[in-house]
Amino acid sequence: MVYREYGNTGLKVSVLGFGGMRFGDPEDHDTSAEMLLHALKKGITYFDTAPGYCGDNSEIIFGKAIKEMKKTGIPFYVSTKSNKPKGSDLRRDLENSLKRLNLERIDFYNCWYVLTLDDWEGRKRGGAVAEILKAQEEGLIRFPVFSTHLPGNEIRNVIEEGYFRGVTLGYSAINSPYREDGIKAAAEHNMGVVVMNPLGGGTIIQNEETFSFLKVKENQTILEGALHFLLLDPRITVRLVGFRNLNDIDTAVSAVDSFVPYSEAELAGIRGHVESDFNSLCTTCMYCNVCPVDIPVWKFVETANGLFFNTDEKLSDRLKWHWGTDISVLDRCTECRKCEAACTQHLPILQRFEQLKTHIKMENQGG
Ligand code: SF4
Ligand code: SF4
Known part of the structure; x- marks a missing residue:
């Protein structure tokens, strides 16, 4: 496993993160919790969850696993979130997360799912941002961060306001130009960058032929190609993969372990394809699941x-x-x-x- 500094926090975290949103059988808490322990032993030290993930089982699974993970003595870091604009509601989410996760303090607490700049203004107006900063002073949160689906230039606006130490955003070979300016701004401000959806929500793996330009090394798999593309970028700290089972973890860990640097020509070839072809695809993130007449x-x-x-x-x-x-x-x-x-x-x-x-x-x- 490779480890990188998370912005200016002084923490070093694994470049591959455990995304707690895709457990194969989230009702089976024991089997799912074992996955976190397995990932920790394989070198993964960044673990991301949220209230509501996997039918609201994810934080409970994490809490169960964290009890055992603490016994290993291996350092690890936990990220969770609240999307509440009102300070008192966010506080309730935070206290609930602390209890469910069996933690005294959350390493990375996300002002979650900032979708538009109006939404962002609402988080400040409603007291959510102030509450996150207060909880940090109280020692309940180690680092305030935010997660967002804004386009790159708007991510820059939020970053430049200076509240946060890191950002979590959707980024993959498919949509990298769309959020490029956000990543650039995070690097300029020495912030951690956590990438969700590095496999384009499955689109890349399912369209191996279309994305074959990502496979630039001999015998490289499409999963390796997609992860290696993001490993090449030193501005990205963590790539979060939603694991369904132990095999997913082993495959992703060995994909990271097989990484070797690319030549300038290999890189230019990939970028040429990405910039011209893949800025406007659906990543199957399902945030559009809001239809009043139930259209999927x-x-x-x-x-x-x-x-x-x-x-x-x-x-x-x-x-x-x-x-x-x-x-x-x-x-x-x-x-x-x-x-x-x-x-x-x-x-x-x-x-x-x-x-x-x-x-x-x-x-x-x-x-
Ligand atoms: S259409 Fe829906 S699933 Fe596709 S990128 Fe937009 S929100 Fe995500
Ligand atoms: S009714 Fe049509 S436009 Fe409205 S949310 Fe559903 S699919 Fe989208």
Whole structure:
């Protein structure tokens, strides 16, 4: 395992982080807790969770594991979050997290899921930011950080206000140009950078052929290619992977261990592809799960990613067999645009719906 300084905190953390949002069977607390212990023994020292993850089981699993992890004597660091704008509500979340996690103090506490600059203003106005800073003074939080889906230039605005020591953001080979300025600003301010979704929410692994430009070394797997691409960037401290089982942990750890530096030509080749092709894809983060008429928006927008790939797969088949749905579900859409407002990639979702409808109509006509 490789370790990097987390900004100016003086802490060194593993470059691979444990994301506690994808446990294979989150109801099975014992088996899931063993995964954290296994990861710690494999060298992972950064562990990220949140209230509500995995049917609200994640923090409970973490708490169970942390009791055992403390006994190993290996240092580790825990990150959790609150998205409450009101100070007193955030405080309740924090106290609940401390209790559930079996911790006296949380290493990294995130002002969670800052989606727009209006939202950010609301966190300050409502007292959430002040409450985080107060809890730090009281010793309940070690470092205040924030997690966000803002575009890069807006991330810069928040960073420059100077409240936080680190930022967690969605970043992968797919959307790296979209948040580039945020990463740049974090580096300029010597802040830690934690990357969620380094595998593009599965899109990269599932579209191995399209993303084959990431495989630049002999015998490199697509997982290695995607992780190595982010390992190359010294500004990124931690890459969070949501592990489902022990095998996922072992595979990701060995992907990190197999990293060797790239030549300038290899790097330029990857960047050329990324900058031209992949700034506007759905990462399947599911934050658009807000539809008042229950349309599973991400299923359609992820399928619409196929419009940008050379693929033999019929998109109607993908909807049917991969997602278990049908294009006629979109007839329910009232065009309220709530999904667009919530989209972490700021995608033109309604436009994608229309493109997908047209494409599927052509498929059905044999075009
Ligand atoms: S625009 Fe359509 S799909 Fe999006 S939230 Fe509104 S009704 Fe649902
Ligand atoms: S449409 Fe946007 S919010 Fe929804 S899953 Fe895709 S990237 Fe995420």
